[in-house]
Amino acid sequence: MxxxxxxxxxxxxxxxxxxxxxxxxxxxxxxxxxxxxxxxxxxxxxxxxxxxxxxxxxxxxxxxxxxxxxxxxxxxxxxxxxxxxxxxxxxxxxxxxxxxxxxxxxxxxxxxxxxxxxxxxxxxxxxxAVYGLPELFRSSISAAQLVANPGCYPTSALLALAPLLKHGLVDRSTVIVDSKSGVSGAGRSPSLGCHFPECNENIRAYGVGVHRHTPEISYYAGVLSGGQVDVFFTPHLIPVTRGILSTVYARMERPMDDASLRRIYEEFYAGEAFVQVAVAGEWPETKWVLGTNRCFLGVTSGAERQAVVVSAIDNLVKGAAGQAVQNMNLMFGLPEVTGLTGPGLYP
Amino acid sequence: MxxxxxxxxxxxxxxxxxxxxxxxxxxxxxxxxxxxxxxxxxxxxxxxxxxxxxxxxxxxxxxxxxxxxxxxxxxxxxxxxxxxxxxxxxxxxxxxxxxxxxxxxxxxxxxxxxxxxxxxxxxxxxxxAVYGLPELFRSSISAAQLVANPGCYPTSALLALAPLLKHGLVDRSTVIVDSKSGVSGAGRSPSLGCHFPECNENIRAYGVGVHRHTPEISYYAGVLSGGQVDVFFTPHLIPVTRGILSTVYARMERPMDDASLRRIYEEFYAGEAFVQVAVAGEWPETKWVLGTNRCFLGVTSGAERQAVVVSAIDNLVKGAAGQAVQNMNLMFGLPEVTGLTGPGLYP
Amino acid sequence: MxxxxxxxxxxxxxxxxxxxxxxxxxxxxxxxxxxxxxxxxxxxxxxxxxxxxxxxxxxxxxxxxxxxxxxxxxxxxxxxxxxxxxxxxxxxxxxxxxxxxxxxxxxxxxxxxxxxxxxxxxxxxxxxAVYGLPELFRSSISAAQLVANPGCYPTSALLALAPLLKHGLVDRSTVIVDSKSGVSGAGRSPSLGCHFPECNENIRAYGVGVHRHTPEISYYAGVLSGGQVDVFFTPHLIPVTRGILSTVYARMERPMDDASLRRIYEEFYAGEAFVQVAVAGEWPETKWVLGTNRCFLGVTSGAERQAVVVSAIDNLVKGAAGQAVQNMNLMFGLPEVTGLTGPGLYP
Amino acid sequence: MxxxxxxxxxxxxxxxxxxxxxxxxxxxxxxxxxxxxxxxxxxxxxxxxxxxxxxxxxxxxxxxxxxxxxxxxxxxxxxxxxxxxxxxxxxxxxxxxxxxxxxxxxxxxxxxxxxxxxxxxxxxxxxxAVYGLPELFRSSISAAQLVANPGCYPTSALLALAPLLKHGLVDRSTVIVDSKSGVSGAGRSPSLGCHFPECNENIRAYGVGVHRHTPEISYYAGVLSGGQVDVFFTPHLIPVTRGILSTVYARMERPMDDASLRRIYEEFYAGEAFVQVAVAGEWPETKWVLGTNRCFLGVTSGAERQAVVVSAIDNLVKGAAGQAVQNMNLMFGLPEVTGLTGPGLYP
The missing domain is CATH 3.40.50.720 (NAD(P)-binding Rossmann-like Domain)
Structure with a gap:
């Protein structure tokens, strides 16, 4: 082209x-x-x-x-x-x-x-401006002149939450997003918090309940569910360079077994090139998506009432640059996966 | 002696x-x-x-x-x-x-x-057998012949939850424990899951909702609260050697501001040598407890209704060997801190 | 094809x-x-x-x-x-x-x-059998039925040494190869030495002078120089997943300044798609070659008599699979870079 | 006191x-x-x-x-x-x-x-001013008013070299010190080179032949040997927080087997509380000295003519603060090990 x-x-x-x-x-x-x-x-x-x-x-x-x-x-x-x-x-x-x-x-x-x-x-x-999370808001992207590429945490959280919210399966007042992020998410400018000796061999939470991605997650969760959603969001800093693992918790409105919940996810994301639902017994790892535009999702219904969804993305790809290129492909009428195919780096 | x-x-x-x-x-x-x-x-x-x-x-x-x-x-x-x-x-x-x-x-x-x-x-x-979590069950330990030293995850979770449960501040049906652990918690026997290239630059959940520490957390949470507590527990493997950071979520029964909640924690653990409540604006890091028998706690009441408590311990010390020695000190009438003093390794 | x-x-x-x-x-x-x-x-x-x-x-x-x-x-x-x-x-x-x-x-x-x-x-x-290190032994590879793909350490060492040896610039009795390798070089089978808590936050030498790649380096160094070369090889295990950095030391036969030595390297590898000579002031990092088939070389003549060459490769790519595909391309008459282009993952 | x-x-x-x-x-x-x-x-x-x-x-x-x-x-x-x-x-x-x-x-x-x-x-x-490397220059320290605490790299290099130099076993014109250091050695001020995403999963050399510790190593090597020593020093940055592993190479003046060389080291450091010579078959690891004032040494004579000594220290302890306290103990007539005993953190 x-x-x-x-x-x-x-x-x-x-x-x-x-x-x-x-x-x-x-x-x-x-x-x-x-x-x-x-x-x-x-x-x-x-x-x-x-x-x-x-x-x-x-x-x-x-x-x-x-x-x-x-x-x-x-x-x-x-x-x-x-x-x-x-x-x-x-x-x-x-x-x-x-x-x-x-x-x-x-x-x-x-x-x-x-x-x-x-x-x-x-x-x-x-x-x-159009919110550029293609799997959830694809239709409006093609015609957009200005796309707002989603935040890395919101991408991981919203892909995990969407099937639950769209189907009205969960109590919208009890949504918790507990995210673990690699350090590249903080950018390339040196700071004490990202200084190697401070990050390495360390695990910490930050911005608990007050991180700026909170309103972005809440707002689009609301759009997906057709009503207000109370999201409590806690990010954590993990000593890896790339990767976000988000563990999402929501109270189910009615009991459901694991297999049924997984089926809902598989159907919701059927045909999506960049979203993979883990098979029974698997839980996503950030290493499975390293350097790729993929999101890997794992689900369980806990004791039938607690939906738990784990999502893994590469914060710099699906959480930023890769998703931006996916949006570009849509805006220019290209196949959505152009330039974004191939497996990631492992191990 | x-x-x-x-x-x-x-x-x-x-x-x-x-x-x-x-x-x-x-x-x-x-x-x-x-x-x-x-x-x-x-x-x-x-x-x-x-x-x-x-x-x-x-x-x-x-x-x-x-x-x-x-x-x-x-x-x-x-x-x-x-x-x-x-x-x-x-x-x-x-x-x-x-x-x-x-x-x-x-x-x-x-x-x-x-x-x-x-x-x-x-x-x-x-x-x-006496459950050896001194800060919560001290009285029975001194007289015990057999002490069951708590699991690493339960130690981090119960110290975080105790003030909420003892004071009846939270809904006992919505307790979530999201823990992040270093790899030494899995022991010294080699396995694929703990093989360096598999762990390094990786974040993953495992045993979601079915980890063996679940009943231990639930049972003693119940003892603390005087009734059944539904705990959903998700452990995660983080590429550090030592450290557990647990982020605990519970729904508060009535609104409370951060300062009030922090005061409850400070009073609950007043006089405890091994539990530190972080000051306003601080969130505990596992690096703050490396090699020590300490537990560092941080708290917020979120939007007044969501209690979030972050606890940091060294899984091999307060989560295992250090707590065992603390129990020994109690059993033999020694000052509880004997052999367990001094700051940890930083950075 | x-x-x-x-x-x-x-x-x-x-x-x-x-x-x-x-x-x-x-x-x-x-x-x-x-x-x-x-x-x-x-x-x-x-x-x-x-x-x-x-x-x-x-x-x-x-x-x-x-x-x-x-x-x-x-x-x-x-x-x-x-x-x-x-x-x-x-x-x-x-x-x-x-x-x-x-x-x-x-x-x-x-x-x-x-x-x-x-x-x-x-x-x-x-x-x-033909030794498949294309930059040094390209001609024989095209016609081969059986290619022996070089070891990861020998690839990094021989590319660093070749210009010195081919030009007879160094004393062949004082060649030292000090290599630092990521853990994936040890393979995927779990072992205590590669157990995360043992590798992480650790630096160690192993097989000092007796590692099996020693004769491979010595033999082909000899072929390059047209005489026996005494190589002392020390591998070290570094807590990264991928990457080998080899620091090679040899005594120069006659004084030479940095710029002259660099020019020799640039000329030697002119036209090579996979070998980059760092510019003055740069020293190669393994992160510069992550996931690629490249070798980055940095050189100095020290105090005019000590040639020091640093080479960086990804042990699984140029040190194994990538070089194997490069050999395949040669064997089947394909452009040598086919399937091996594009920048690596950073950071 | x-x-x-x-x-x-x-x-x-x-x-x-x-x-x-x-x-x-x-x-x-x-x-x-x-x-x-x-x-x-x-x-x-x-x-x-x-x-x-x-x-x-x-x-x-x-x-x-x-x-x-x-x-x-x-x-x-x-x-x-x-x-x-x-x-x-x-x-x-x-x-x-x-x-x-x-x-x-x-x-x-x-x-x-x-x-x-x-x-x-x-x-x-x-x-x-007195150079405060007690194992090598103990006598002058007790009476000093001003002690210059050695650099971290020089400590690791000189302890490794001293027995060779004092006994005149090696060619003084071929001494190579190849050191691998953790990032805390660069201090606590943030910089791009120590930014977590740049260091993590990376190995690099820096200041090759021009690092400021070069004259310090050379000078005291000269003092130990009673003549000029040409030391070529290459530091490397390794993604660990603490630890220096130095691999030292020197050409032996006459053939010697491993056991004889090891015996020389054992005798040289007999009675030293902080220097351990590894037994045959062991190579020191920085994890063995984490948080301690120890130096662990491993030796081989290679093919009888190449002395190779590996030394491991904690750069912040024996490489800085611990050695400073050891000097203080000497200056005040205290037992040299006061406040510096006990095993380090493992793993």
């Missing part, structure tokens, strides 16, 4: 992962990259593993108009707050935007400002 | 940890060790890090009568099922036993046999 | 890695797999991450004749000693063999039996 | 480790702490694992005179360049100083300034 793709914010982990995926994507003709850091450097000096694969100079943000004019699609891998005005610039030139920040995920500007504590940079665009 | 301590099952991680703690214990005069493996070898050939510290031959199980005759107290770090008859042998000689297996934790032989799938090896002793 | 590939020993890490690479290889029409373990099981039950990618039953070794008859090429990912007779069976049917064990790496049966302590299973085939 | 100990630079890993060791030291009466960061905070808010163990406010550097006046001994855990003038202040008040920075390790101010690229802050003190 010969698409031209721009990546803004290329020097973070999500930006780099977009390069990794897009440089093998058969319909991408060329990639150009920009960033606020490392401006003017060659991409393969910042990321030597890309040497011989992608040979680009990193443009500064002042070249944004050129990038937008050139590109067919622009991916924004920027911090929240920074993203929105950049999106406006690109959309103005009639090019499509896939935003990997939080700026367009919540439809309500007040909710956004309450949780993110910054004024929204382009509130007028919110009404046109 | 000059106590003589025997350790049976010394070649596993719990047995070794008992040696590490007891060889610095000021009231221990001598340690002798036995095992089913490595019989006749020097302990410091199996564990070179003990060289120069503890110089013992590993006795075979046939020397059990000698060991029992010699010792004041015998620690059993054996697999469940193996432990019970050994305990009987030692008790017969009038010596005290601290059993670190599961054999004497559940008071009901049927419950034990249902979950552990082996006949109980000494059911007649169950009525005299 | 429509090649049919058989993989024997598919349930180990090297066998699985062959599947991962070959199932994306554009010239592979079909893969069939055999093993001594898990016979009759579906491959995706043993390796759930392959589900939806490769759907094969694992054949037992008794189906070897069928496999050989069907295949165009058979990869042997078997233990040393087991491999040789299987190779004979396949060659008998006129099919090409790429052996990833040690059986055909050393040209001298006595040397093999001295180091591997088993009788050689097919000594008559040694004269026709 | 009732010693008063001051620690300056307490908020780094070495400072904290000093607290951990000194707060259990039976002859330490009180500890006071200062730092350039976190001034005015409680020590147990910065390091929650110290809560209940050490309750101190962190003083700012302006309280240095008070600290010096109060203390019997002051430990400086400061960056190089910062340390020297602080040492002068303390010495002026007649108090003893143990400096854990590099400022007083090299006796020659020019050598220091060449490698550290800052002017020396107190060159007049160099002549009185």
């Amino acid at each position: 010969g698409l031209k793709a721009g990546i803004v914010g290329v020097t973070g982990y999500v930006g780099e992962e977009l390069v990794r995926i897009l440089c093998r994507h058969p319909e991408i003709e060329e990639i150009r990259v920009a960033s606020r850091d490392f401006v003017g450097e060659a991409l393969d000096r910042v990321f030597p593993h890309l040497r011989g694969h992608v040979d680009r100079e990193i443009w500064g943000m002042e070249k944004l108009p050129d990038l937008a004019a050139w590109a067919d699609v622009v991916f924004l891998a920027l911090p929240h707050g920074v993203s929105a005005p950049v999106a406006r610039e690109v959309l103005k030139r009639g090019k499509r935007v896939i935003d990997l920040a939080a700026d367009f995920r919540l439809p309500d500007v007040k909710l956004y400002e309450e949780w993110y504590r910054v004024p929204h940079g382009a509130p007028e665009l919110l009404k046109d | 000059g106590l003589k301590a025997g350790i049976v099952g010394v070649t596993g991680y719990v047995g070794e940890e008992l040696v590490r703690i007891l060889c610095r214990h000021p009231e221990i005069e001598e340690i002798r060790v036995a095992s089913r493996d490595f019989v006749g070898e020097a302990l410091d050939r199996v564990f070179p890090h003990l060289r120069g510290h503890v110089d013992r031959e590993i006795w075979g199980m046939e020397k059990l009568p000698d060991l029992a005759a010699w010792a004041d107290v015998v620690f059993l770090a054996l697999p469940h099922g193996v432990s019970a008859p050994v305990a009987r042998e030692v008790l017969k000689r009038g010596k005290r036993v601290i059993d670190l297996a599961a054999d004497f934790r559940l008071p009901d032989v049927k419950l034990y046999e249902e979950w552990y799938r082996v006949p109980h090896g000494a059911p007649e002793l169950l009525k005299d | 429509g090649l049919k590939a058989g993989i024997v020993g598919v349930t180990g890490y090297v066998g699985e890695e062959l599947v991962r690479i070959l199932c994306r290889h554009p010239e592979i029409e079909e893969i069939r797999v055999a093993s001594r373990d898990f016979v009759g099981e579906a491959l995706d039950r043993v390796f759930p991450h392959l589900r939806g990618h490769v759907d094969r039953e694992i054949w037992g070794m008794e189906k070897l004749p069928d496999l050989a008859a069907w295949a165009d090429v058979v990869f042997l990912a078997l233990p040393h000693g087991v491999s040789a007779p299987v190779a004979r069976e396949v060659l008998k049917r006129g099919k090409r063999v790429i052996d990833l064990a040690a059986d055909f790496r050393l040209p001298d049966v006595k040397l093999y039996e001295e180091w591997y302590r088993v009788p050689h299973g097919a000594p008559e085939l040694l004269k026709d | 009732g010693l008063k100990a001051g620690i300056v630079g307490v908020t780094g890993y070495v400072g904290e480790e000093l607290v951990r060791i000194l707060c259990r030291h039976p002859e330490i009466e009180e500890i006071r702490v200062a730092s350039r960061d976190f001034v005015g905070e409680a020590l147990d808010r910065v390091f929650p694992h110290l809560r209940g163990h050490v309750d101190r406010e962190i003083w700012g550097m302006e309280k240095l005179p008070d600290l010096a006046a109060w203390a019997d001994v002051v430990f400086l855990a400061l960056p190089h360049g910062v340390s020297a003038p602080v040492a002068r202040e303390v010495l002026k008040r007649g108090k003893r100083v143990i400096d854990l920075a590099a400022d007083f390790r090299l006796p020659d101010v020019k050598l220091y300034e060449e490698w550290y690229r800052v002017p020396h802050g107190a060159p007049e003190l160099l002549k009185d």
Whole structure:
């Protein structure tokens, strides 16, 4: 097809992962990259593993108009707050935007400002932004000019919850999402909390009940169920580089055995290329999805009344860059799996 | 005091940890060790890090009568099922036993046999066994001849739950324990699940709802609350060597703010040497308790109705060997902290 | 091209890695797999991450004749000693063999039996076996029926040493290879040495001076230099899953500055798709080659007389399965990089 | 004895480790702490694992005179360049100083300034500074007012090399030190190189031949051998928190078998509490010394001419804080092992 793709914010982990995926994507003709850091450097000096694969100079943000004019699609891998005005610039030139920040995920500007504590940079665009979780909201994505790529935790939580909520199987006031994430989810900027000696051989919870992905999970859980859902969300930091395992708990409205619950999941996700329901006796592991756009789900109904769903994703792929490319495929009428096939790295 | 301590099952991680703690214990005069493996070898050939510290031959199980005759107290770090008859042998000689297996934790032989799938090896002793979780059941321990040392997961879960249950603050039908454990909890015998390339860079759940520590948690939660408690327990395997972080969720009967809930915990554990309640804004990390007999607790009441308690322990110390020594101290009238003081290893 | 590939020993890490690479290889029409373990099981039950990618039953070794008859090429990912007779069976049917064990790496049966302590299973085939390190011995590979795929350590060491030896730059009596390897190099069978709690947070040397890859490195170093080379080889076990970093030391015959030495390396490997020489100021990291068939080299001449070369490979790819596919490409006249392109996983 | 100990630079890993060791030291009466960061905070808010163990406010550097006046001994855990003038202040008040920075390790101010690229802050003190590696230079330490605590790498390298050099067994022009270090050696300040996702699942060399510990190793190797020694030093970063494994290579002047070489090491270190020579067949692991002041050595003579010595230490203990306390014990006439006994943490 010969698409031209721009990546803004290329020097973070999500930006780099977009390069990794897009440089093998058969319909991408060329990639150009920009960033606020490392401006003017060659991409393969910042990321030597890309040497011989992608040979680009990193443009500064002042070249944004050129990038937008050139590109067919622009991916924004920027911090929240920074993203929105950049999106406006690109959309103005009639090019499509896939935003990997939080700026367009919540439809309500007040909710956004309450949780993110910054004024929204382009509130007028919110009404046109489409939430890019294809397995749950596929229809609206194809026509979108602006896709808000979901957060990593919400992706893992919503794919786990959707069948329960859509079928009205659970009490909407008792939903708990207990997530365990690798450290790459915190980005590439060094901090004490992500300093190797502090993370290694350590397990910790953080932002218990107050993490910014909470309203995103709750809001789309509500959309799926057709009513308000109370989600309590606890993220944990685990000493792995990649991977999110979410363990989701909800009270079932009526007793159900494991096999019946599993059947509901298998039917719900039948035909989905990127969602696998584990067979009886298996529980998903993040290693099963390493480097892939997959979500692996395991289910049990506990003592018949406690639905427990475990979901495993790679936070940088299905939780970010891979899902963004999946959205791009939909937006450009390509087969959804283009550039996203093949097994992951094991072990 | 000059106590003589025997350790049976010394070649596993719990047995070794008992040696590490007891060889610095000021009231221990001598340690002798036995095992089913490595019989006749020097302990410091199996564990070179003990060289120069503890110089013992590993006795075979046939020397059990000698060991029992010699010792004041015998620690059993054996697999469940193996432990019970050994305990009987030692008790017969009038010596005290601290059993670190599961054999004497559940008071009901049927419950034990249902979950552990082996006949109980000494059911007649169950009525005299005392559950050795000092902070919750201290009074009965001093007089005990046979202490059942709690499981690692139950220790972390029950310390987190006790104030809620004792004060009747939560709905007893919605208790969820989501635990994350290091790999040493699985013992020293190699297996595919604990093979480095399989564990490293991986997060997984296992035994969801069916782990053998489930009835132990439920039973003692019931004792604490004075009624039946439905606990759903999900353990996860995390690529660290030591540490358990348990995140406990329960529905509060009436709204309460964070500060009030924290105050309840601080009062409940006031004066406890080994339980620390984190201050506002802190969430416990397993690194804060590495190598120590401590439990660090963090609490929030969520949106006023969702009690969330995070507990961090070292699974081999407070979750096993350290708690066993704490029990020994109580049984012999020693200050409870003897041999268990000092900060842990950081980072 | 429509090649049919058989993989024997598919349930180990090297066998699985062959599947991962070959199932994306554009010239592979079909893969069939055999093993001594898990016979009759579906491959995706043993390796759930392959589900939806490769759907094969694992054949037992008794189906070897069928496999050989069907295949165009058979990869042997078997233990040393087991491999040789299987190779004979396949060659008998006129099919090409790429052996990833040690059986055909050393040209001298006595040397093999001295180091591997088993009788050689097919000594008559040694004269026709070709050592499959394409960058150094490419010419003979295309015509080979039987390729001995190099060991992981020798690959990393010989690529680092070749320019020095070919150009006669170093004293052949002082070559030291100090290698650091991830744990997957030890295979998928559980053992105490690879048990997570023993490997994690640990660094250790093993087989110092007596590791079985020593004669392989020495022999081919000798071939490259045209004379005997004394190599002292020390492997170390590092708590990573994948990756070998080898640090190679040799005494230079005459002073040389860094830039000159680097130029020699750049020229030596000019045009090689899989060897990258790091630019001045860079030192290779195993993370730069994760999941790829690349070798990254860094060089310095130290105080003008000490050549130090650091090489980084992924032990399962360039050190095993990837190099085997590179050899297959050569044997079948395909472009050498077919199925082996694209950047690796980072971070 | 009732010693008063001051620690300056307490908020780094070495400072904290000093607290951990000194707060259990039976002859330490009180500890006071200062730092350039976190001034005015409680020590147990910065390091929650110290809560209940050490309750101190962190003083700012302006309280240095008070600290010096109060203390019997002051430990400086400061960056190089910062340390020297602080040492002068303390010495002026007649108090003893143990400096854990590099400022007083090299006796020659020019050598220091060449490698550290800052002017020396107190060159007049160099002549009185004593290099605090007790096993090799014990006699001068007792009388010292100012001890320069060795670097972590030099400690591991010199203990490995000393018997070879003292006995004149090796060619002094071919000494290679290949070290593998955990990440805590880089300190507690976050940086990209120590960011978890960059370190984890990665092996890399750095500062090859140009690391600042090179002149320190070379100089004291020269002192031990009575002549110039050419040491080539390559450090590597390994994804563990603690531990250094150094593999040292030297060419033997005359053939020697393994047993003879081992005997030389055993005799050399006979009576040393903190140096263990591994028995035949054992190779030291960093896990054997975790949290201890020990150095474990393994030796082989290779093919009779290549001496290879592997040494394992905990970089924060024998490589820093533990050795500093060992020096303090000597300076105050205490038994050398005081406060440093007991086995380390395993696994």
